[in-house]
Amino acid sequence: MCSVVGYIGNRYCKKFVLEGLRRLEYRGYDSAGFACLNPEDNRLLYLKAEGKLDNLSDELENSSIDGFLGIGHTRWATHGLSTEQNAHPHFDCQKKLSVVHNGIVENHHELRQQLVQAGHVFHSETDTEIIAHLFEALLISHKTFKAALIELVNRLEGAFAFVSIMQDLPDTMILVRKRSPLCIGIGDGQMFVASDLLAFVKKTNKVLFLPDKSFALVRNDMIELYDFSGKALPIVIQEIDVDIDAHEKKGHSHYMLKEIYEQKNAISETIDFLKKIDSQIWSHLGISSEYAKELESISIVGCGTSWHAARIAQFFFETIALTPTKVNLASEFRYMNFFPSKNSLYIAVSQSGETADTLEAVRFVNDIKLPTIAVTNVASSSMVRESDGFLLTQAGQEIAVASTKAFSTQIAALFWLANRLALEKGIITRKQMDLSQEDLLVAAEVLENSIENYKFDIIQRHAKKYAAYKKTIFLGRNISYPFAMEAALKLKEISYVFAQCYPAGELKHGPLALIDSETPVFVFSHQDPLLYSKIVANTQEVKARDGHVVVFAFEGQDELCELADLSFVFPRVNPLLGPLAMTGLMQFFVYQIAKELGRPIDKPRNLAKSVTVE
Numbered sequence: 341m342c343s344v345v346g347y348i349g350n351r352y353c354k355k356f357v358l359e360g361l362r363r364l365e366y367r368g369y370d371s372a373g374f375a376c377l378n379p380e381d382n383r384l385l386y387l388k389a390e391g392k393l394d395n396l397s398d399e400l401e402n403s404s405i406d407g408f409l410g411i412g413h414t415r416w417a418t419h420g421l422s423t424e425q426n427a428h429p430h431f432d433c434q435k436k437l438s439v440v441h442n443g444i445v446e447n448h449h450e451l452r453q454q455l456v457q458a459g460h461v462f463h464s465e466t467d468t469e470i471i472a473h474l475f476e477a478l479l480i481s482h483k484t485f486k487a488a489l490i491e492l493v494n495r496l497e498g499a500f501a502f503v504s505i506m507q508d509l510p511d512t513m514i515l516v517r518k519r520s521p522l523c524i525g526i527g528d529g530q531m532f533v534a535s536d537l538l539a540f541v542k543k544t545n546k547v548l549f550l551p552d553k554s555f556a557l558v559r560n561d562m563i564e565l566y567d568f569s570g571k572a573l574p575i576v577i578q579e580i581d582v583d584i585d586a587h588e589k590k591g592h593s594h595y596m597l598k599e600i601y602e603q604k605n606a607i608s609e610t611i612d613f614l615k616k617i618d619s620q621i622w623s624h625l626g627i628s629s630e631y632a633k634e635l636e637s638i639s640i641v642g643c644g645t646s647w648h649a650a651r652i653a654q655f656f657f658e659t660i661a662l663t664p665t666k667v668n669l670a671s672e673f674r675y676m677n678f679f680p681s682k683n684s685l686y687i688a689v690s691q692s693g694e695t696a697d698t699l700e701a702v703r704f705v706n707d708i709k710l711p712t713i714a715v716t717n718v719a720s721s722s723m724v725r726e727s728d729g730f731l732l733t734q735a736g737q738e739i740a741v742a743s744t745k746a747f748s749t750q751i752a753a754l755f756w757l758a759n760r761l762a763l764e765k766g767i768i769t770r771k772q773m774d775l776s777q778e779d780l781l782v783a784a785e786v787l788e789n790s791i792e793n794y795k796f797d798i799i800q801r802h803a804k805k806y807a808a809y810k811k812t813i814f815l816g817r818n819i820s821y822p823f824a825m826e827a828a829l830k831l832k833e834i835s836y837v838f839a840q841c842y843p844a845g846e847l848k849h850g851p852l853a854l855i856d857s858e859t860p861v862f863v864f865s866h867q868d869p870l871l872y873s874k875i876v877a878n879t880q881e882v883k884a885r886d887g888h889v890v891v892f893a894f895e896g897q898d899e900l901c902e903l904a905d906l907s908f909v910f911p912r913v914n915p916l917l918g919p920l921a922m923t924g925l926m927q928f929f930v931y932q933i934a935k936e937l938g939r940p941i942d943k944p945r946n947l948a949k950s951v952t953v954e
């Protein structure tokens with residue numbers, strides 16, 4: 341969501357803070373701000389700007405403000421519009437301390453009322469400003485700074501990571517973390533602070549991830565770490581390797597396009613990695629081989645695209661490993677009745693490993709002492725640290741907000757895991773396991789080749805035509821239904837075209853009323869003959885109402901293609917991998933529509949890459 345970046349050390353910090361914010365811009369880009377202590381007299385200096393980081397960086401370039409202790413922020417608005425006033429940093433009444441924050445202070449309303457009654461004057465609509473004013477009040481009412489801070493962190497409810505700098509404490513940066521991520525990069529006589537280590541990977545590979553419910557006092561060359569009761573905590577420093585090559589577009593017009601093209605390779609890397617850990621897979625997942633053999637049910641949680649991957653994977657676990665599988669949206673899971681079942685496994689699927697809803701679901705299951713595993717793309721993520729076990733997809737860093745290669749590698753990893761579970765349970769042989777790996781590679785090949793087959797037609801003819809439609813309908817059946825949901829999400833997210841998805845069989849129960857020649861219907865086929873015949877029937881229902889149909893079909897599905905106004909045909913693959921085979925072309929098509937519409941594809945309006953608020 342929002343990103344926070346900070347620096348304390350022996351160098352001027354403005355350049356680093358801006359660079360760090362630039363790398364974390366995927367987390368939010370509604371407004372941005374910077375504050376530092378003036379090296380001459382420790383006065384708090386700051387600048388804020390509405391809109392993208394470029395606006396702030398232009399203003400900062402023309403300004404002389406800089407210092408050896410500074411903080412910065414890019415915002416994804418939760419409380420209040422994306423205005424300059426609501427941009428971080430926020431301040432106390434005297435403008436002696438400033439705060440940048442990621443998360444949500446849930447009791448902000450009540451605290452604001454108390455503070456206003458006590459005479460504090462607010463300048464923004466944000467929950468963050470409460471932190472600055474409450475800290476100001478507590479500094480007056482407590483004898484020591486540390487006592488004030490302990491009371492502050494315990495008075496705030498919700499999930500938050502914030503960094504504060506103060507005129508009266510010019511050699512210290514204050515960091516607080518509860519549920520939202522925050523880490524410190526340890527340099528030589530300097531410390532880098534950020535929501536994501538990506539902000540400082542070029543500076544140091546020594547990282548301290550703040551534990552949940554902790555605060556740190558950070559100076560040039562030392563860190564004090566405490567829990568929320570004030571008890572000192574050990575400093576555990578990790579050495580981390582991060583590939584920042586992902587930050588080059590390599591000749592592509594957008595990161596999204598580059599990432600679409602990286603999928604075949606990412607899938608093959610994911611399979612190679614899984615083959616390598618095959619023999620120790622259960623210890624990786626934090627369960628025993630016996631537990632896997634006896635496994636009676638699986639429950640998967642995720643959000644957005646990861647939830648779609650999980651919905652597709654449900655078919656893998658039930659068809660291949662014969663294991664009943666439930667899939668829940670993480671944001672709903674925690675607030676539903678929970679019936680713990682023995683011999684079950686809870687899988688969290690998340691590209692970032694930081695999504696707050698999914699992370700909270702993991703914590704909820706952890707508290708009940710049931711086994712959790714994270715299927716994620718980020719080795720250093722909170723989900724990896726907090727789950728009992730993990731499976732890493734090898735997508736490489738995904739920069740575009742719209743998930744592409746993370747989705748296809750999740751599908752590959754979950755397909756592999758379903759087969760591996762089936763092998764452990766004695767349902768399939770090692771030879772079948774090997775074949776399933778081959779099937780994945782074949783589907784990855786089709787994913788890439790189909791883009792090549794159709795790319796010129798899409799660019800030269802279809803993108804312009806389909807960009808003119810204002811609304812669309814997406815249909816699928818069985819495993820192609822969650823895939824159709826993913827296609828609809830992709831189109832909405834990057835093109836802002838309204839897209840509604842239904843299971844094709846549901847059409848006649850209401851949505852058929854929406855069909856007209858102005859609303860293209862995208863139909864995703866299935867290789868199973870029975871399901872295919874049902875999909876054909878559903879498509880006929882659309883055509884009979886003068887609907888405009890675009891089909892994604894498999895070789896030999898002529899009847900379906902003849903019904904279509906536009907069709908894309910894919911070679912046949914393992915039927916469970918049909919969605920994976922269609923993934924590349926689907927993404928490429930919606931990408932070209934969004935490009936035609938001139939959308940900011942990598943950073944669509946109102947969205948952020950990593951959603952660390954509930």
Ligand code: M6R
Nearest residue numbers: 644645646690691692695742743
């Ligand atoms: O990092 P996660 O996979 O947990 O993120 C979940 C969703 O926020 C994410 O998939 C989102 O839906 C994508 N922007 C879709 O392209």
